[in-house]
Amino acid sequence: MENENELFEITNKNNILLLTMNAPNNNIMTDEFLHSFEDAIENIVDISKNNDIKALIICSGGRHFSVGADVNSLVSRTSEQCFDIDDASQLPQAHIKQKHAFTLLYDMPIPVISAIKGFCIGSGSEIAVNSHIRICEKSSRIGQPESTFGILPALGGIARTVEICGISTAAEIVFTGHLFTATEAFEYGWADIVCEKNQSLDLAFKLADIITNSEQPYSKDNICQYIELLRQSAITR
């Protein structure tokens, strides 16, 4: 085991790092969760520098990937420290640091795969959408309901959803905040693979193996090809 804090566990299996989220209440994103997540990502970066790490897989140790933040307490906490912001230069450092932990997933030079089951909502879905690849179990329910609370996804949720689903679908997902199924996620382009219950982690490891054994260096541009190789070798959707 590479590292363990109370809420996150990092294990190394043949140079594939597994980040398991083990926070109470279905990985609800409290302040403690988010600070621990930032620490976990920092640890992962350190581990990756000193070892020949080939991939990162993110999953939940419980029934749900994450139910996201407690929005009302988030708004209440944020507004206590709030002041009028006109541009990015006035953004609080705490937010910049928090956002960096999420968007760093996207910028990693190794494949980052989210293995998703149950609810994957709000900032929980922002972990997934900042990942390079999303494998969803059929029972998953995904959504970005922030707009229904009067706010919006601010941790890469809009930027990444536009990138993977396109403007048309992203507009609907973000504006309506509706929950969608794994099948709908696949049609939207949000999910790369849909699988049966309890298969997502196994498939994530298989996909990581395919990618790391590829002759060419890893590139996000080749993700569809890697997935095609996995489809040819595994039973998926």
Place this chain on the structure above:
Amino acid sequence: MELLIESFDNCLKISKIVSFAEILQNQEQISNVLYDSKASAILFYVEKPYLLSDKNENDDVSTFIESLSVLTVIATENINDVPLKISMAFDIRLSKDQIMINEEMIAFFESEKNIKRYKILCGRNNTELLKRFLVSRNHTEFSTSLCKIIDGQNIFEYECNDYMIKLFREKSKFQSDIIMQCIISARNGDSRDILTKESVGFYKLVNAKAKEYSYGE
């Protein structure tokens, strides 16, 4: 018959459109009304589009639509009556049918610029499927993802109105505008813009909510 311009729920709707040339002829009026309404989206409901005879007019219509600083939506029962150049200028396409695969479509996507635009509209995975289709020409395994299919029980025009109402339901103009600005900044293909706008927009909205709570006390 003149264009009909209506406003509802953060959306400006242009209908009674006889031809796309009419949009060009009225672009100044449309822009002015849009500005005054402060709408977050503009819906062009096109009942019976007529093909423009001149490629340059297609280009001019597209240029005008792409210049609008709000979410742009075209709604028409048969999207295949609309030149692809024009339909892809909009952020969202609402139709009863998907855009057909034909020689015009294939020729259209020989251009890298148009594939890039497709990626902005439809996302990464759908673009990879398009690229594979352009190589394989296997019609059975591919359909375009450009349109949101509207096939409810109600009259098509009303279904489209409902779609727009659903987008902006229970949202203030302020919130709708902030989210809209994030989404349409994707048109230039640079995610860094959106990442910044998300964060700034979030704090503006939280600030607005905090003021709302304090006024309510």
